[in-house]
Amino acid sequence: MEFAFTEEQEELREMVKEFVEKEITPFAEEMDRNNAATPELFKKAADMGLLNVIVPEEYGGPGLDSVTVAMIYEELGKGCAGIATSIAANSLASYPVLLKGNDEQKKTLCDLLNSGGLAAFALTEPGAGSDAGGVATKAVKDGDHYTLNGNKIFITNGGLADTYLIFANTRKSGGIRGLTAFVVPRNTPGFSIGKKEDKMGIRPSNTCELILQDVVVPESARVGREGEGFRIAMNTLDSARPFVAAVSVGLAQSALDIAAKYAKERRQFGQPIASFQMVQAMIADMAMKVETARLLVYKACWLRDQGLEFSKEAAMSKCYAGDVAMQVTTDAVQIMGGYGYSKEYPVEKKMRDAKIMQIYEGTNQIQRLVIANKILY
Numbered sequence: 001m002e003f004a005f006t007e008e009q010e011e012l013r014e015m016v017k018e019f020v021e022k023e024i025t026p027f028a029e030e031m032d033r034n035n036a037a038t039p040e041l042f043k044k045a046a047d048m049g050l051l052n053v054i055v056p057e058e059y060g061g062p063g064l065d066s067v068t069v070a071m072i073y074e075e076l077g078k079g080c081a082g083i084a085t086s087i088a089a090n091s092l093a094s095y096p097v098l099l100k101g102n103d104e105q106k107k108t109l110c111d112l113l114n115s116g117g118l119a120a121f122a123l124t125e126p127g128a129g130s131d132a133g134g135v136a137t138k139a140v141k142d143g144d145h146y147t148l149n150g151n152k153i154f155i156t157n158g159g160l161a162d163t164y165l166i167f168a169n170t171r172k173s174g175g176i177r178g179l180t181a182f183v184v185p186r187n188t189p190g191f192s193i194g195k196k197e198d199k200m201g202i203r204p205s206n207t208c209e210l211i212l213q214d215v216v217v218p219e220s221a222r223v224g225r226e227g228e229g230f231r232i233a234m235n236t237l238d239s240a241r242p243f244v245a246a247v248s249v250g251l252a253q254s255a256l257d258i259a260a261k262y263a264k265e266r267r268q269f270g271q272p273i274a275s276f277q278m279v280q281a282m283i284a285d286m287a288m289k290v291e292t293a294r295l296l297v298y299k300a301c302w303l304r305d306q307g308l309e310f311s312k313e314a315a316m317s318k319c320y321a322g323d324v325a326m327q328v329t330t331d332a333v334q335i336m337g338g339y340g341y342s343k344e345y346p347v348e349k350k351m352r353d354a355k356i357m358q359i360y361e362g363t364n365q366i367q368r369l370v371i372a373n374k375i376l377y
Protein backbone atom coordinates (compact mmCIF):
# COMPACT_ATOMS: atom_id res chain seq x y z
CA MET A 1 0.00 0.00 0.00
CA GLU A 2 1.44 3.33 -1.11
CA PHE A 3 0.25 6.54 0.55
CA ALA A 4 2.66 8.96 -1.12
CA PHE A 5 2.13 10.76 -4.41
CA THR A 6 4.71 10.33 -7.16
CA GLU A 7 7.14 13.10 -8.08
CA GLU A 8 5.06 13.92 -11.20
CA GLN A 9 1.89 14.15 -9.14
CA GLU A 10 3.60 16.45 -6.63
CA GLU A 11 4.81 18.69 -9.48
CA LEU A 12 1.31 18.83 -10.89
CA ARG A 13 -0.11 19.59 -7.45
CA GLU A 14 2.37 22.44 -7.06
CA MET A 15 1.28 23.90 -10.42
CA VAL A 16 -2.40 23.73 -9.49
CA LYS A 17 -1.62 25.21 -6.07
CA GLU A 18 0.11 28.18 -7.71
CA PHE A 19 -2.83 28.63 -10.09
CA VAL A 20 -5.26 28.58 -7.15
CA GLU A 21 -3.19 31.07 -5.15
CA LYS A 22 -2.85 33.43 -8.11
CA GLU A 23 -6.16 33.14 -9.97
CA ILE A 24 -8.77 31.86 -7.52
CA THR A 25 -8.18 32.61 -3.81
CA PRO A 26 -7.61 36.38 -4.21
CA PHE A 27 -10.88 36.72 -6.17
CA ALA A 28 -13.03 34.26 -4.21
CA GLU A 29 -14.79 36.95 -2.18
CA GLU A 30 -15.42 39.16 -5.22
CA MET A 31 -16.72 36.20 -7.27
CA ASP A 32 -18.99 35.25 -4.36
CA ARG A 33 -20.40 38.79 -4.27
CA ASN A 34 -20.81 38.93 -8.06
CA ASN A 35 -22.42 35.48 -8.23
CA ALA A 36 -20.06 34.67 -11.11
CA ALA A 37 -16.51 33.64 -11.92
CA THR A 38 -14.03 36.31 -12.97
CA PRO A 39 -13.93 36.77 -16.75
CA GLU A 40 -11.27 34.66 -18.44
CA LEU A 41 -10.92 32.34 -15.44
CA PHE A 42 -12.07 29.27 -17.34
CA LYS A 43 -9.86 30.18 -20.26
CA LYS A 44 -6.90 30.37 -17.89
CA ALA A 45 -7.98 27.07 -16.32
CA ALA A 46 -8.14 25.55 -19.81
CA ASP A 47 -4.66 26.86 -20.62
CA MET A 48 -3.48 25.11 -17.46
CA GLY A 49 -5.07 21.89 -18.72
CA LEU A 50 -7.63 21.76 -15.90
CA LEU A 51 -10.79 21.30 -17.98
CA ASN A 52 -9.95 18.10 -19.83
CA VAL A 53 -8.23 16.11 -17.08
CA ILE A 54 -10.19 12.92 -17.75
CA VAL A 55 -9.98 13.12 -21.56
CA PRO A 56 -8.06 9.96 -22.59
CA GLU A 57 -4.72 10.29 -24.36
CA GLU A 58 -6.15 8.70 -27.53
CA TYR A 59 -8.54 11.68 -27.72
CA GLY A 60 -5.82 14.26 -27.15
CA GLY A 61 -6.16 14.70 -23.38
CA PRO A 62 -3.86 13.85 -20.47
CA GLY A 63 -5.97 10.81 -19.47
CA LEU A 64 -5.22 11.30 -15.81
CA ASP A 65 -6.12 8.56 -13.35
CA SER A 66 -8.82 9.23 -10.74
CA VAL A 67 -6.34 9.62 -7.86
CA THR A 68 -4.52 12.41 -9.70
CA VAL A 69 -7.77 14.09 -10.71
CA ALA A 70 -8.94 14.02 -7.07
CA MET A 71 -5.65 15.59 -6.03
CA ILE A 72 -6.25 18.43 -8.52
CA TYR A 73 -9.85 18.97 -7.36
CA GLU A 74 -8.75 18.98 -3.72
CA GLU A 75 -6.36 21.84 -4.49
CA LEU A 76 -9.05 23.72 -6.41
CA GLY A 77 -11.46 23.20 -3.50
CA LYS A 78 -9.02 24.99 -1.22
CA GLY A 79 -9.35 28.15 -3.28
CA CYS A 80 -13.07 28.16 -4.04
CA ALA A 81 -15.51 25.24 -3.96
CA GLY A 82 -17.67 27.05 -6.54
CA ILE A 83 -14.93 27.25 -9.14
CA ALA A 84 -13.86 23.70 -8.32
CA THR A 85 -17.47 22.61 -8.89
CA SER A 86 -17.65 24.33 -12.28
CA ILE A 87 -14.39 22.76 -13.37
CA ALA A 88 -15.32 19.31 -12.05
CA ALA A 89 -18.71 19.52 -13.83
CA ASN A 90 -16.82 18.98 -17.09
CA SER A 91 -15.72 15.57 -15.87
CA LEU A 92 -19.27 14.80 -14.74
CA ALA A 93 -20.60 15.71 -18.19
CA SER A 94 -17.88 13.75 -20.00
CA TYR A 95 -18.36 10.40 -18.31
CA PRO A 96 -21.59 9.41 -20.11
CA VAL A 97 -19.87 9.90 -23.47
CA LEU A 98 -16.61 8.30 -22.37
CA LEU A 99 -18.52 5.35 -20.91
CA LYS A 100 -21.08 4.70 -23.62
CA GLY A 101 -20.57 7.13 -26.48
CA ASN A 102 -19.42 6.10 -29.94
CA ASP A 103 -16.09 7.17 -31.36
CA GLU A 104 -17.53 10.23 -33.11
CA GLN A 105 -19.26 11.46 -29.94
CA LYS A 106 -16.10 10.95 -27.92
CA LYS A 107 -14.00 12.78 -30.47
CA THR A 108 -16.37 15.76 -30.66
CA LEU A 109 -16.69 16.16 -26.89
CA CYS A 110 -12.99 15.64 -26.20
CA ASP A 111 -12.01 18.14 -28.91
CA LEU A 112 -14.33 20.66 -27.26
CA LEU A 113 -12.85 20.14 -23.79
CA ASN A 114 -9.29 20.10 -25.15
CA SER A 115 -9.90 23.50 -26.72
CA GLY A 116 -11.28 25.05 -23.53
CA GLY A 117 -15.00 24.48 -24.08
CA LEU A 118 -17.33 23.77 -21.16
CA ALA A 119 -19.84 20.96 -20.75
CA ALA A 120 -22.85 20.48 -18.48
CA PHE A 121 -24.57 17.39 -17.12
CA ALA A 122 -28.34 17.81 -17.10
CA LEU A 123 -30.29 15.19 -15.21
CA THR A 124 -32.14 17.11 -12.49
CA GLU A 125 -35.63 18.48 -13.05
CA PRO A 126 -38.27 20.15 -10.89
CA GLY A 127 -39.79 16.72 -10.23
CA ALA A 128 -36.64 14.59 -10.46
CA GLY A 129 -33.94 15.23 -7.87
CA SER A 130 -33.18 12.26 -5.61
CA ASP A 131 -35.65 10.30 -7.73
CA ALA A 132 -33.47 10.44 -10.81
CA GLY A 133 -35.76 8.02 -12.59
CA GLY A 134 -38.58 10.56 -12.44
CA VAL A 135 -37.29 12.59 -15.40
CA ALA A 136 -40.26 14.10 -17.26
CA THR A 137 -38.36 15.54 -20.24
CA LYS A 138 -39.55 13.59 -23.26
CA ALA A 139 -37.63 12.50 -26.33
CA VAL A 140 -39.94 11.36 -29.11
CA LYS A 141 -38.45 9.47 -32.02
CA ASP A 142 -39.56 10.28 -35.54
CA GLY A 143 -37.54 8.60 -38.30
CA ASP A 144 -33.89 9.44 -37.86
CA HIS A 145 -34.31 12.17 -35.25
CA TYR A 146 -35.67 12.83 -31.76
CA THR A 147 -37.70 15.80 -30.55
CA LEU A 148 -36.95 16.80 -26.96
CA ASN A 149 -39.29 18.78 -24.69
CA GLY A 150 -38.86 19.58 -21.01
CA ASN A 151 -37.06 21.57 -18.32
CA LYS A 152 -33.87 20.97 -16.38
CA ILE A 153 -32.95 22.83 -13.19
CA PHE A 154 -29.91 23.45 -10.98
CA ILE A 155 -27.54 22.70 -13.87
CA THR A 156 -23.91 23.53 -13.10
CA ASN A 157 -22.35 25.48 -16.02
CA GLY A 158 -25.93 25.69 -17.38
CA GLY A 159 -25.50 29.22 -18.68
CA LEU A 160 -21.89 28.81 -19.82
CA ALA A 161 -21.58 25.42 -21.45
CA ASP A 162 -21.04 24.75 -25.13
CA THR A 163 -22.55 21.30 -24.97
CA TYR A 164 -25.03 19.51 -22.71
CA LEU A 165 -25.59 15.94 -21.66
CA ILE A 166 -29.36 15.80 -21.48
CA PHE A 167 -31.31 12.92 -19.95
CA ALA A 168 -34.79 12.48 -21.41
CA ASN A 169 -37.40 9.76 -21.45
CA THR A 170 -38.01 7.90 -24.68
CA ARG A 171 -40.94 5.91 -23.27
CA LYS A 172 -44.45 7.29 -23.28
CA SER A 173 -45.08 5.75 -19.87
CA GLY A 174 -41.83 7.21 -18.43
CA GLY A 175 -39.89 5.39 -15.71
CA ILE A 176 -36.24 4.47 -15.44
CA ARG A 177 -36.39 1.95 -18.30
CA GLY A 178 -37.07 4.81 -20.71
CA LEU A 179 -34.30 7.14 -19.56
CA THR A 180 -31.96 7.94 -22.46
CA ALA A 181 -28.92 10.22 -22.76
CA PHE A 182 -28.39 12.77 -25.55
CA VAL A 183 -25.65 15.23 -26.46
CA VAL A 184 -27.22 18.60 -27.24
CA PRO A 185 -25.03 21.47 -28.46
CA ARG A 186 -25.93 24.88 -27.01
CA ASN A 187 -26.89 26.43 -30.37
CA THR A 188 -29.56 23.82 -31.16
CA PRO A 189 -32.83 25.58 -32.10
CA GLY A 190 -35.42 25.36 -29.32
CA PHE A 191 -32.78 25.05 -26.63
CA SER A 192 -32.50 28.01 -24.25
CA ILE A 193 -31.09 29.00 -20.88
CA GLY A 194 -33.63 29.89 -18.19
CA LYS A 195 -33.32 31.38 -14.72
CA LYS A 196 -29.91 31.72 -13.13
CA GLU A 197 -29.91 30.63 -9.47
CA ASP A 198 -29.04 33.07 -6.69
CA LYS A 199 -27.53 30.54 -4.30
CA MET A 200 -26.46 30.46 -0.65
CA GLY A 201 -23.00 29.19 -1.54
CA ILE A 202 -20.69 28.13 -4.37
CA ARG A 203 -21.89 31.35 -5.98
CA PRO A 204 -18.99 31.66 -8.45
CA SER A 205 -20.31 28.51 -10.13
CA ASN A 206 -23.00 29.14 -12.71
CA THR A 207 -26.25 27.28 -11.97
CA CYS A 208 -29.12 27.63 -14.43
CA GLU A 209 -32.39 26.24 -15.64
CA LEU A 210 -32.47 24.76 -19.17
CA ILE A 211 -35.50 24.88 -21.40
CA LEU A 212 -36.06 22.45 -24.27
CA GLN A 213 -38.89 23.34 -26.62
CA ASP A 214 -39.16 21.08 -29.65
CA VAL A 215 -35.41 20.57 -29.73
CA VAL A 216 -34.66 18.32 -32.69
CA VAL A 217 -31.50 16.23 -32.54
CA PRO A 218 -30.34 13.50 -34.92
CA GLU A 219 -30.33 9.89 -33.82
CA SER A 220 -26.54 10.17 -33.69
CA ALA A 221 -26.92 12.50 -30.65
CA ARG A 222 -28.13 9.58 -28.55
CA VAL A 223 -25.51 8.19 -26.16
CA GLY A 224 -25.83 4.44 -25.75
CA ARG A 225 -29.14 2.68 -26.31
CA GLU A 226 -32.65 3.87 -25.60
CA GLY A 227 -33.42 3.08 -21.97
CA GLU A 228 -29.75 2.84 -21.01
CA GLY A 229 -29.75 6.35 -19.54
CA PHE A 230 -30.42 5.43 -15.91
CA ARG A 231 -27.49 3.05 -15.80
CA ILE A 232 -25.30 5.61 -17.60
CA ALA A 233 -26.34 8.28 -15.07
CA MET A 234 -25.66 5.98 -12.11
CA ASN A 235 -22.26 4.91 -13.47
CA THR A 236 -21.41 8.54 -14.11
CA LEU A 237 -22.39 9.61 -10.62
CA ASP A 238 -20.37 6.74 -9.13
CA SER A 239 -17.31 8.01 -11.00
CA ALA A 240 -17.86 11.68 -10.19
CA ARG A 241 -18.79 11.43 -6.50
CA PRO A 242 -15.22 10.96 -5.22
CA PHE A 243 -14.33 14.16 -7.13
CA VAL A 244 -17.03 16.16 -5.33
CA ALA A 245 -15.70 14.59 -2.16
CA ALA A 246 -12.20 15.78 -3.08
CA VAL A 247 -13.53 19.34 -3.38
CA SER A 248 -15.08 18.93 0.10
CA VAL A 249 -11.71 17.80 1.47
CA GLY A 250 -9.96 20.84 -0.01
CA LEU A 251 -12.66 23.14 1.30
CA ALA A 252 -12.46 21.67 4.81
CA GLN A 253 -8.65 21.67 4.83
CA SER A 254 -8.52 25.35 3.88
CA ALA A 255 -11.01 26.28 6.64
CA LEU A 256 -8.93 24.32 9.15
CA ASP A 257 -5.72 26.05 8.02
CA ILE A 258 -7.28 29.49 8.37
CA ALA A 259 -8.76 28.71 11.81
CA ALA A 260 -5.47 27.23 13.08
CA LYS A 261 -3.49 30.28 11.94
CA TYR A 262 -6.04 32.58 13.54
CA ALA A 263 -5.96 30.61 16.81
CA LYS A 264 -2.20 31.20 17.06
CA GLU A 265 -2.55 34.93 16.42
CA ARG A 266 -5.71 35.78 18.37
CA ARG A 267 -4.97 36.62 21.98
CA GLN A 268 -7.49 36.46 24.83
CA PHE A 269 -6.87 36.34 28.59
CA GLY A 270 -3.27 37.31 27.81
CA GLN A 271 -2.41 34.37 25.55
CA PRO A 272 -3.11 32.98 22.07
CA ILE A 273 -6.42 31.13 22.02
CA ALA A 274 -4.49 28.19 20.51
CA SER A 275 -3.09 27.57 23.99
CA PHE A 276 -6.57 26.75 25.31
CA GLN A 277 -7.30 23.05 25.31
CA MET A 278 -10.91 23.50 24.18
CA VAL A 279 -9.62 25.16 21.01
CA GLN A 280 -6.92 22.52 20.64
CA ALA A 281 -9.53 19.76 20.88
CA MET A 282 -11.56 21.41 18.14
CA ILE A 283 -8.50 21.71 15.91
CA ALA A 284 -7.59 18.07 16.54
CA ASP A 285 -11.11 16.87 15.75
CA MET A 286 -11.23 18.96 12.59
CA ALA A 287 -7.86 17.59 11.45
CA MET A 288 -8.90 13.97 12.11
CA LYS A 289 -12.10 14.43 10.12
CA VAL A 290 -10.32 16.01 7.17
CA GLU A 291 -7.71 13.27 7.11
CA THR A 292 -10.24 10.41 7.29
CA ALA A 293 -12.32 12.05 4.53
CA ARG A 294 -9.18 12.36 2.41
CA LEU A 295 -8.32 8.69 2.92
CA LEU A 296 -11.82 7.66 1.81
CA VAL A 297 -11.60 9.84 -1.30
CA TYR A 298 -8.29 8.38 -2.39
CA LYS A 299 -9.41 4.83 -1.56
CA ALA A 300 -12.50 5.23 -3.77
CA CYS A 301 -10.39 6.69 -6.58
CA TRP A 302 -7.75 4.00 -6.21
CA LEU A 303 -10.39 1.25 -6.42
CA ARG A 304 -11.75 2.82 -9.61
CA ASP A 305 -8.26 3.09 -11.10
CA GLN A 306 -7.67 -0.61 -10.36
CA GLY A 307 -10.87 -1.52 -12.19
CA LEU A 308 -12.38 -2.79 -8.92
CA GLU A 309 -15.94 -2.26 -7.64
CA PHE A 310 -16.04 1.21 -6.05
CA SER A 311 -19.65 2.36 -5.97
CA LYS A 312 -20.02 1.92 -2.17
CA GLU A 313 -16.75 3.74 -1.45
CA ALA A 314 -17.71 6.51 -3.90
CA ALA A 315 -20.93 7.08 -1.94
CA MET A 316 -19.05 6.85 1.37
CA SER A 317 -16.48 9.41 0.28
CA LYS A 318 -19.11 11.86 -1.04
CA CYS A 319 -21.24 11.52 2.09
CA TYR A 320 -18.48 11.58 4.68
CA ALA A 321 -16.41 14.34 3.08
CA GLY A 322 -19.53 16.47 2.57
CA ASP A 323 -20.52 16.12 6.22
CA VAL A 324 -16.93 16.84 7.24
CA ALA A 325 -16.84 19.98 5.10
CA MET A 326 -19.97 21.23 6.87
CA GLN A 327 -18.70 20.37 10.35
CA VAL A 328 -15.18 21.69 9.85
CA THR A 329 -16.20 24.97 8.24
CA THR A 330 -18.76 25.50 11.03
CA ASP A 331 -16.06 24.88 13.64
CA ALA A 332 -13.69 27.23 11.81
CA VAL A 333 -16.32 29.98 12.10
CA GLN A 334 -16.74 29.09 15.80
CA ILE A 335 -13.02 29.35 16.52
CA MET A 336 -12.90 32.73 14.81
CA GLY A 337 -16.02 33.94 16.63
CA GLY A 338 -17.44 37.25 15.41
CA TYR A 339 -14.66 37.56 12.84
CA GLY A 340 -15.51 34.15 11.45
CA TYR A 341 -19.12 35.23 11.07
CA SER A 342 -18.11 38.38 9.21
CA LYS A 343 -17.79 38.51 5.43
CA GLU A 344 -14.42 40.18 5.99
CA TYR A 345 -12.91 36.74 6.64
CA PRO A 346 -13.11 33.83 4.18
CA VAL A 347 -14.53 31.15 6.48
CA GLU A 348 -18.03 32.62 6.35
CA LYS A 349 -18.12 31.91 2.60
CA LYS A 350 -16.60 28.48 3.12
CA MET A 351 -19.35 27.56 5.59
CA ARG A 352 -22.01 28.62 3.07
CA ASP A 353 -20.17 26.74 0.30
CA ALA A 354 -20.02 23.58 2.43
CA LYS A 355 -23.79 23.17 2.66
CA ILE A 356 -24.18 22.15 -0.97
CA MET A 357 -21.66 19.35 -0.48
CA GLN A 358 -24.33 17.50 1.50
CA ILE A 359 -26.95 18.16 -1.18
CA TYR A 360 -25.70 17.99 -4.76
CA GLU A 361 -24.61 14.98 -6.84
CA GLY A 362 -26.92 12.91 -4.68
CA THR A 363 -27.94 14.07 -1.21
CA ASN A 364 -26.09 12.52 1.69
CA GLN A 365 -29.33 10.72 2.57
CA ILE A 366 -29.20 9.06 -0.89
CA GLN A 367 -25.52 8.19 -0.36
CA ARG A 368 -26.40 6.46 2.92
CA LEU A 369 -29.11 4.56 1.06
CA VAL A 370 -26.61 3.44 -1.59
CA ILE A 371 -24.12 2.37 1.10
CA ALA A 372 -26.74 0.45 3.10
CA ASN A 373 -28.04 -1.26 -0.06
CA LYS A 374 -24.52 -2.37 -0.96
CA ILE A 375 -24.06 -3.87 2.50
CA LEU A 376 -27.48 -5.41 2.96
CA TYR A 377 -28.41 -6.74 -0.50
Ligand code: COS
Pocket: 121, 123, 124, 129, 130, 131, 132, 133, 176, 230, 231, 234, 235, 237, 238, 311, 360, 361, 362, 363, 366, 369, 370
Ligand atom coordinates in the same frame (compact mmCIF):
# COMPACT_ATOMS: atom_id res chain seq x y z
N1 COS B 1 -24.50 1.43 -11.21
C1 COS B 1 -25.11 0.69 -12.14
N2 COS B 1 -26.43 0.39 -12.09
C2 COS B 1 -27.14 0.89 -11.07
C3 COS B 1 -26.56 1.67 -10.05
C4 COS B 1 -25.18 1.93 -10.15
N3 COS B 1 -24.55 2.68 -9.23
N4 COS B 1 -27.52 2.01 -9.18
C5 COS B 1 -28.65 1.46 -9.61
N5 COS B 1 -28.43 0.78 -10.75
C6 COS B 1 -29.38 -0.01 -11.53
C7 COS B 1 -29.95 -1.11 -10.67
O1 COS B 1 -29.17 -2.26 -10.74
C8 COS B 1 -31.31 -1.33 -11.29
O2 COS B 1 -31.16 -2.10 -12.45
P1 COS B 1 -32.20 -3.29 -12.77
O3 COS B 1 -33.55 -2.67 -12.72
O4 COS B 1 -31.79 -3.77 -14.13
O5 COS B 1 -32.01 -4.30 -11.69
C9 COS B 1 -31.73 0.05 -11.75
O6 COS B 1 -30.50 0.80 -11.87
C10 COS B 1 -32.64 0.73 -10.77
O7 COS B 1 -32.03 0.75 -9.52
P2 COS B 1 -32.84 1.13 -8.21
O8 COS B 1 -34.08 0.27 -8.12
O9 COS B 1 -31.92 1.07 -7.06
O10 COS B 1 -33.31 2.62 -8.56
P3 COS B 1 -34.07 3.69 -7.71
O11 COS B 1 -35.04 4.36 -8.60
O12 COS B 1 -34.55 3.08 -6.42
O13 COS B 1 -32.95 4.79 -7.41
C11 COS B 1 -31.08 5.82 -6.37
C12 COS B 1 -31.73 4.53 -6.90
C13 COS B 1 -31.92 6.52 -5.33
C14 COS B 1 -29.77 5.38 -5.75
C15 COS B 1 -30.81 6.76 -7.57
O14 COS B 1 -32.02 7.27 -8.08
C16 COS B 1 -29.92 7.92 -7.23
O15 COS B 1 -28.70 7.79 -7.19
N6 COS B 1 -30.50 9.11 -6.99
C17 COS B 1 -29.75 10.31 -6.77
C18 COS B 1 -29.57 11.02 -8.07
C19 COS B 1 -28.53 12.07 -7.97
O16 COS B 1 -27.41 11.85 -7.54
N7 COS B 1 -28.90 13.25 -8.41
C20 COS B 1 -27.99 14.34 -8.40
C21 COS B 1 -28.22 15.17 -9.57
S1 COS B 1 -27.17 14.88 -10.84
S2 COS B 1 -25.63 15.96 -10.39
